[in-house]
Amino acid sequence: MTLNQLEWSQKRDELVSAIKALGFPVELGEQIARQLGSPKAMDRMLAYLINVKPRTAELVVDEMLAICSDIDAWHSKKAAEEANARYNEMLYYGLGTDDD
Known part of the structure; x- marks a missing residue:
């Protein structure tokens, strides 16, 4: 088992407990x-x-969905930043053709 798998397994066990x-x-x-x-x-x-010690399963699931949504938003933000950086490079350096 790799270190990442071990860490995931330990956190899973903590969460389930x-x-x-x-x-x-x-x-x-x-x-x-x-x-x-x-x-x-x-x-x-x-x-x-x-x-918080939620009393219902719905509250637990709702928080899980909120965390997943935050993660997806972060991924989208990072992808947009990467695309913007590439676009700025293209504007600054050109397309690398003789026609620039």
Whole structure:
């Protein structure tokens, strides 16, 4: 098992334990961990669970969806920044043809 897999597995176990401690099924924790996908996202979810202690599964799932939405927005922002950087390079250096 690689270091990344080990870290993911440990965070998944922490998240599942926290969800189980709140009285929710283990399967909910496993699905949320799978959906979040990264240890950093699972850390955000753990912080929410520990600080808020939600009473319903709907609140837990809603927070998971909010975290996923934030991650998607961050990915979109980074892609736009990369595209903008390439466009600026093209404007500054040209297309590399003799017609520039």
